[in-house]
Amino acid sequence: MTTAQRLRGILAGSAGNLLEYYDWYVYSSFTIYFAHAFFPRGNETAELLNAAAIFAVGFFMRPIGGWLLGVAADRYGRRWALTLSVTAMCLGSLAIAVCPTYTQIGLLAPAVLLVARLVQGLSLGGEYGASATYLAEMSSPQNRGFWSGFLYVTLVMGQLLALIILLLMQYVFLTPHQIEVWGWRIPFLLGAAGAVLIFWLRRQMQESERFERSHEKHEQGGLRVLLQHKRSVLTVCGMTLGGTVVFYTYTIYMQKYLANTLGFPKDTATLVSSASLLAFALMQPAFGALSDRIGRKPLLLYFGICATLGTVPLLTLLSGVHSPWAAFGLITGALGIASGYTSINAIVKAELFPTQVRALGVALPYAVTVSLFGGTTEYIALWCRQAGHDIWFAYYVSICAAVTLLTVLTLRKTDRLSEENGSSTPHTLQKN
Template sequence: MKKSDRLVITASSLGTVFEWYDFYLYGSLAVFFGTLFFPKGNDTAAFLASLATFGAGFAVRPFGALIFGRIGDLVGRKYTFLITIIVMGLSTAFVGLLPTYEDIGILAPILLTFLRLAQGLALGGEYGGAATFVAEHSEPDKRGSSTSWIQTTATLGFLLSLGVILTCRLYFGENEFKAWGWRIPFLVSVILLLISVYIRLKLHESPLFLKMQSAGKLSKSPLKESFAKFQNLKIVLLALFGATAGQGVIWYTGQFYALFFLQNTLKIDFQYSYILISASLIIATPFFIIFGKLSDKIGRKKVMMTGCLTAALAFIPIFKGLTQFGNPALSAAVQSSPIVIYSNNCQKDCKDLKDYLSKKGYNYAYQAISQEGLMTRIGSIEVKNFDTVVFDTVLAQAGYPAKANINEINFPMVILLLTILVLFVTMIYGPIAAFLVELFPTQIRYTSMSLPYHIGNGWFGGFLPLIAASVVVQTGNIYAGLYYPIAIALMTFIIGTLFIKETKDNELDRH
């Protein structure tokens, strides 16, 4: 690899790592934000509200793709993703300065949501610029390999956020961290912003963009050319439903939802859940490069579709394995003493009980009965009405643990299962940047590739934690949240296999 190519990849990747770090801090701290920025009184509702705010940043990512994609196709790749990283860095720093609900009331979640929206807009413009910039500098037979470095950045940014948070939580202690120490990881983004801007100012504009600019062939209306022409719109839709939607749900299941599952369902202490996730990320991250290189040889489509299918088939067995090896007592209690709620009007009678069981991460089923009142069977024990003290006692007698016993966690097996989840991510995410860049002509590439990527990741993937958690609360099945990513991954596999052509031999310098 030439020195100039290494500079392009390093500068683009490093800045994108920092931008993902900024964006994912909120997700890593979502368990705290429910109590910090939302009204107290219902912990489940507050947690779901914090996940909804997390999802809001993803909701606007496609709009960021349109805004900054257009600028990138009109003005240039380099200066566009300079703007995006500045917006991201400042928005993240302001989260670290934001007063809580206790300080300013309802204004706190409003301001938090506004900053998440700003982050989402910025990220919507960042990824397309970085991927396009690197691909347009790369040799044709190494585009998968070169752009796969960009693909590592989301995972590395997530890993960096976990590392900084873990360090702060251990250094300050839980009480200090909850009180004010959570702000430090957000404020650190100012330092990362300065480094990123300094490095990116050293880059030169994409040679393909400069060539088209000098020839006067730049698009005058990237949005119209991208989405008003049926031929290009069809490719955008195929890219969304046949690639990025499945990639988005696999990414967020394998990393974010896995973290939520360890902490909120299996009740594994934060330091151990962070270590487990981090270990799996470290082990699996090189496979982004491996699968990117493989896609240069056998094609993007084969690697990506294999990842979609295997992930869809393996999600439920893997998460059941995480329960078995991460919290054996919970796994045993679910088998030996299932929880069944009986009521003739569960919407009225069961709300507090469902919130209680969901917060504890316990499986439960519901059966309608004719007589009025609420009754719950825990194994062979029947409990009438709902009283937390009584339920705490009965559940403990039935073997349900309040939290995971660290001495019972099978660390090697949990890390292995988490690593397999991340390997699914690397299979589809490693080649996808090259795949998207190769689909579209140069003059509208930034705009056209950014929109399906950010709808797939921002909407299909970004709302996954909220959708999955809501399904679990409604059904009482701790694995029911996985039905959503499984369905989307299978949809992508079918559409991608039947309707998308291989792209690895496509010329980038085309109109």
């Protein structure tokens, strides 16, 4: 495969990944404006809590999506699974965009919202495993970490795109009242429309050579084969637990924390969140390239140690800030810690499994862990806030990060991707 073909495949996969995460995160970005549309009006924190609960429930479809689309990616190809996932995400966004409000149809409104999020959860559950696997298999060994960083670049850019659209609506096109009444529907419509283009792009993607070789040999995959790699499955779960909680704390929850807890205006909270996410996106390829030089494990240890020991002091400092610049600095610093995990976690997980179960091996344990811990992060934070004990949440995040640190300390060094390449000296987590 030529370099140009590799780049086209990586870019096509990344573009779809960006839209998938845009559709997923636009829900969270606009929650402060549309929560009242789907639930009875009342206390603002209670409305956000209800919306956060559905955000969390949507995560529980991710294991099913990880299983179904993971098996599909290992059996029928990475391209086929990625095309199917973006189609499902489109349907979920469209349903939210056109759904009537609670005052119009009563309890059917939150019911439609719930079903739409379940469909999107299924889509995203399969997206991560298939895209991470495709990216790993399309990248050359010497710069696999660098390209791995682009998985979270597209993930973050999807979230950032949602915030940018919100900022444009806030500052340029609409008033806050217009956004609350009908403007919040626009980003969901844009996501559904963009899926048509991504569907076409993914249909043009070239299939991974590693998958084609495995398919030609009729190598068996599925859950039965995956169970032969129990240690790798547990490693993915342990790594993901702390990483996803830290990630959702400083990305998804921060916009609401700044507005609902610290009292920043909604537009200021959105601006601070957007700026910190942009800085975070720029960090990913740099951290990934660093892992190509010094190894994956040092970066993961950096994340585990700093997140375990630094979360409580950092969130305590953040709770006392009144300046947007101070908030931006602290959040960006926290995201710099998170980058030790986010920039390379996909490639490390892909390197743990053989080709015939790689997509399923990455997707299923990741989706289960994210559903249990990532999807509930915002809800737990808001619950602690409502109980008047924000510090409980800081300790919770630290404990989760400690689980990842312990997992990283037990990581094996074998890189199956390098072994499949025929390398006489397999790459390790210590050196590439």
